[in-house]
Amino acid sequence: MISLKNETIAAIATANGIGSIGVIRLSGADALNISLKLTKKSELMPRMATLCKIYSLDGEFLDEAIMIYFKAPASFTGEDVVEFQMHGGYMVARMILNELLSAGARLARGGEFSHRAFLNDKMDLAKANAIQSLINAKSEGAVKILARQMRGDLSKYANELRAELVKTLAFVETSIDYADDDLPSDLMSQISEMLSQNHAKLERIVALSKSRQGLIEGFKIAIVGKPNVGKSSILNALLSYERAIISDEAGTTRDRIEENLNIGTHLVRIIDTAGIRKNAGNVENIGISYSLKAIEEADIVLAVFDGSNFKDEQDERILELVSDLNKKVFFVLNKSDLDIKFELELPDVLKISAKNSTELLVSEIEQYLNSQDSDEIILSSSMQINSCMDASNAIKRALELLNESELELFAYEINSAIKHISMITKPFERNEILDEMFSSFCLGK
Ligand SMILES: Nc1nc2c(ncn2[C@@H]2O[C@H](COP(=O)(O)OP(=O)(O)OP(=O)(O)O)[C@@H](O)[C@H]2O)c(=O)[nH]1
Numbered sequence: 517m518i519s520l521k522n523e524t525i526a527a528i529a530t531a532n533g534i535g536s537i538g539v540i541r542l543s544g545a546d547a548l549n550i551s552l553k554l555t556k557k558s559e560l561m562p563r564m565a566t567l568c569k570i571y572s573l574d575g576e577f578l579d580e581a582i583m584i585y586f587k588a589p590a591s592f593t594g595e596d597v598v599e600f601q602m603h604g605g606y607m608v609a610r611m612i613l614n615e616l617l618s619a620g621a622r623l624a625r626g627g628e629f630s631h632r633a634f635l636n637d638k639m640d641l642a643k644a645n646a647i648q649s650l651i652n653a654k655s656e657g658a659v660k661i662l663a664r665q666m667r668g669d670l671s672k673y674a675n676e677l678r679a680e681l682v683k684t685l686a687f688v689e690t691s692i693d694y695a696d697d698d699l700p701s702d703l704m705s706q707i708s709e710m711l712s713q714n715h716a717k718l719e720r721i722v723a724l725s726k727s728r729q730g731l732i733e734g735f736k737i738a739i740v741g742k743p744n745v746g747k748s749s750i751l752n753a754l755l756s757y758e759r760a761i762i763s764d765e766a767g768t769t770r771d772r773i774e775e776n777l778n779i780g781t782h783l784v785r786i787i788d789t790a791g792i793r794k795n796a797g798n799v800e801n802i803g804i805s806y807s808l809k810a811i812e813e814a815d816i817v818l819a820v821f822d823g824s825n826f827k828d829e830q831d832e833r834i835l836e837l838v839s840d841l842n843k844k845v846f847f848v849l850n851k852s853d854l855d856i857k858f859e860l861e862l863p864d865v866l867k868i869s870a871k872n873s874t875e876l877l878v879s880e881i882e883q884y885l886n887s888q889d890s891d892e893i894i895l896s897s898s899m900q901i902n903s904c905m906d907a908s909n910a911i912k913r914a915l916e917l918l919n920e921s922e923l924e925l926f927a928y929e930i931n932s933a934i935k936h937i938s939m940i941t942k943p944f945e946r947n948e949i950l951d952e953m954f955s956s957f958c959l960g961k
Pocket residue numbers: 741742743744745746747748749750761762763764765766767768769770789790791792850851852853854868869870871872
């Protein structure tokens with residue numbers, strides 16, 4: 517009988533479809549025994565690829581597979597793991613999986629292998645999150661960032677910060693408990709300096725991560741402009757197919773249209789919107805409010821103007837709308853295949869013709885996206901961003917309390933900052949860490 521803790525779990529690890537090989541993963545205390553039953557072998561050498569015949573429990577030959585046994589704790593989950601690499605195709609995998617289940621394994625729940633790896637200290641939350649996101653990554657840029665997280669860069673960042681905070685907490689809690697003259701007199705200013713630096717560090721990573729979130733999720737690009745300037749024509753040209761209806765009637769697009777597109781190594785989500793103008797009809801007004809929302813949501817805005825016409829009040833309104841946006845705006849003068857009448861006294865105006873080519877626009881967007889690539893560590897999920905923001909706020913409050921010599925409240929805030937920052941890697945266990953820190957202080961008391 518397998519105890520609940522040591523339940524052996526099994527799952528098909530490869531995608532559901534036709535491929536040359538299929539992989540089943542088995543993890544838990546009974547993984548080896550179950551595998552031996554199905555292969556009629558007496559042993560499997562750890563970390564050795566072994567070609568085995570696989571039989572059903574009734575003794576019927578099912579397939580040949582390369583088997584690899586990873587002996588605990590040197591495995592993905594930290595438990596005994598056996599991997600079956602069988603011939604591809606869903607039926608073979610299913611039949612073998614069923615035999616594993618009859619032999620005592622249970623079907624793994626989603627993410628259960630990673631969960632066990634986390635519980636066995638094989639990976640922290642940052643790595644688990646990176647693996648999950650890597651599987652779903654849709655652009656080369658995202659893969660690069662997530663690979664760095666998997667390597668442990670973010671964990672190192674969070675752990676170093678956490679270690680400094682724990683040290684601070686230990687110092688201050690000690691100073692609450694012990695006589696002041698046992699501690700260096702400039703300790704408070706040292707702590708204050710260190711906390712200010714960490715606060716700035718957190719503010720920076722949050723700001724950087726927010727502005728670079730598009731590297732992972734795909735940057736959002738909103739195409740805005742007054743009616744009839746050629747917004748939908750630009751969308752269609754970028755997508756290379758007729759996605760949106762185009763006509764010379766103003767107010768053609770009334771609903772917001774969104775499509776994904778790869779530009780260079782990046783994924784972008786492009787949003788075509790209803791032309792913005794005054795005195796539009798009711799339905800169009802709804803569309804216009806969607807456009808304003810699209811500007812708000814977007815990372816990049818394409819402000820489009822009709823180069824073949826003179827600038828009017830509506831164009832002025834668009835210029836006004838995008839003038840103090842805290843995001844990248846491309847000013848696009850469309851219809852440049854016609855005589856240019858539109859005057860736009862701005863640097864970097866992109867003169868294009870959606871009818872002929874959007875190459876210039878694409879290469880400018882690509883250049884901008886490449887410039888956002890960064891070797892710096894960034895947070896890849898909103899949970900990580902929120903944890904850093906919460907930690908940063910707690911440190912800020914702690915700094916104020918330190919100035920007021922409110923040490924107990926200060927300790928409470930630092931504790932809270934540690935808890936938040938720990939959410940990135942591993943939830944904070946106060947006693948365990950404080951014991952460790954205090955033991956290294958050699959206070960002799
Ligand atoms: N000559 C020329 N005509 C263009 C160009 N781009 C778009 N047009 C024409 O301009 C008209 C309006 O194009 P749309 O793409 O529907 O414009 P829009 O901005 O999406 O318009 P609304 O959806 O009404 O806001 C159509 O007749 C297009 O064929 C261009 O580069 N050159």
